[in-house]
Amino acid sequence: MIFKKRSFKNLLFDLWYRFGKPPWIIDQAQPDLIAAAEKGEVRGPTVLDIGCGAGNNAIYLASRGFDVTGVDVSAKAISIAKQKALEAKADVTFMTLDALNIGSLNKRFDTLIDFGLFHNITGDNRERYVLALSDVCVSKGQLLMQCFSDQAGEYDVYPHWYPKPMSQDEIRAYFSEGWQIEWFRLGFVKPTQKYENYSTWLTAMTSTK
Secondary structure (H helix, E strand, O other), X not given: OOOOHHHXXXXXXXXXXXXXXXXXXXXXXXXXXXXXXXXXXXXXXXXXXXXXXXOHHHHHHHHOOOEEEEEEOOHHHHHHHHHHHHHHOOOEEEEEOXXXXXXXXXXXXXXXXXXXXXXXXXXXXHHHHHHHHHHOEEEEEEEEXXXXXXXXXXXXXOOOOOOOOEOHHHHHHHOOOOEEEEEEEEEEEOOOOOOOOEEEEEXXXXXXX
């Protein structure tokens, strides 16, 4: 069987969740999201966590009173997220769904969060993804996006297939239509203990559609 590039990558993520533990799964929300929520920078009441993985960010936001839906292409990740939500007694809706198909939700959200997905999407799929984001965000709604930053050199040591860091100019170019960028903040992804923190851009933008 021959897999398209995107489908093959999705399969690899699912296998990673089934037979290992991705380095970004730290059994708590990412520090950059916690900081944003504590500053009142997450709008509500409805939030869509795209590429939610094991659900830690979504569960954290639900604990703060947000109405949260989490989607991920990995069925195993969603299974883990549902179990975590059950244990935490958190009311979160989790479902298996490719990020490029989020328009099928037929629902719009006040805030979208993407913590670590955008830099994994390549080629024309990035444009498709940006359009899909507009389909599920309310007018004047918000996107909080965390992706690898070009401000640090640690990514130079990783293999060629590793997600490439992004500049502010690249992010502005992809979101030049339908979005107003409010601010950039240099932050980090906190991984499991055997890995170092990854430098990131946390970007806040508002839908203009």
